[in-house]
Amino acid sequence: MVTSRHEYYLSPEEYLEAEKSSQIKHEYINGQVFTMAGASDAHVTVVGNLCTILRNHVRATGCRIYMTEMKVQIEALNCYYYPDVMVTCDARDREFEYFKKFPRLIVEVLSDSTEALDRGKKFANYRHLETLQEYVLISQDTMMVECYRRNQEGRWELFLFEKDEEVNLASVDFRCPIAAIYEDVTLAEEVS
Template sequence: MGLQIPSYPELSVEDYLAGEQQSEIRHEYIDGQVYAMVGASDRHGLIVNALAFALTPAARRRGCQLFTSDMKVRLEIGGSSIFYYPDLLLSCDGDDRHAYFRSSPCLIVEVLSESTQRVDRQEKFLSYRQIPSLQEYLLVAQDERRLECFRRSRDWRGEILTQGGLYLACLELELSLDEVYQDLAN
């Protein structure tokens, strides 16, 4: 006799979006199934805040919208709908203004943790690369000074930075690693 694995009915995109508006817990959505999000550490929060603080002036100058953690990105891949909550999402497309998600970001950032880094490096990276507007994908370590940047213009080959700065084409901005990690020194 085989192991019985419970199956759950698929949730429609409309029901998912309606449920997220009322839920106290955030969920990611992959082709009809929802997955609860875990909480973040203080280091994670400080890095996300530092990134938002550093990027906001350039985003405003360029007419872009910058979101941290609570804005979903919507993907359509192979007939499947997917909604993720990136740690930071930047959309510069004036037509990309749905109230609860964005579909055309030019920059996505994920802050790595032990529990999420496999998904951020593999599943999400492969999915995010399918977004035509995405120019850069950043993975930021929270336990060491290390930033990995993947760019469409470099065929998604990664570059690793442990010091200095990084030019973000989407914002025409040089981002300093000192800015990203400044609050962790305290």
């Protein structure tokens, strides 16, 4: 969730060093840093639910799951993002302590302030990650999961999951009822 931009150039090394001690998270795009804002109860709950069930699924498979605090580096574009959820199964990622370079799955939970960025620029940038097989967008307002999956031709196909359906994340051979992702979340449709 981006809230402000700092207008001076920062090298990737300076950025990574500053992030180690920063109390506020920043994303980095080609020398510019962008301050991250806090998240809503629904956002945090969805992330926690998904991480919990995914963690149990990938346990002892060689895959690692990260949420909100681990950066992904897109080296070709000189940028770093903090995905809401990221799964890497690539042993090369074990050598990087503060970021990962070879994710298989990235998930972003949508909010009003980040939806355009998550659907547009971030997705365009994430597509430069050769190991990325799925990019998932989860609504925090309505029960809907959009899974963009790279096919064998390298094109991205959309798989949509809604209320009462089972979510399938093929990149990690994972299935769960969509309701499990939204457990303890009060949706906008329930309030009205």
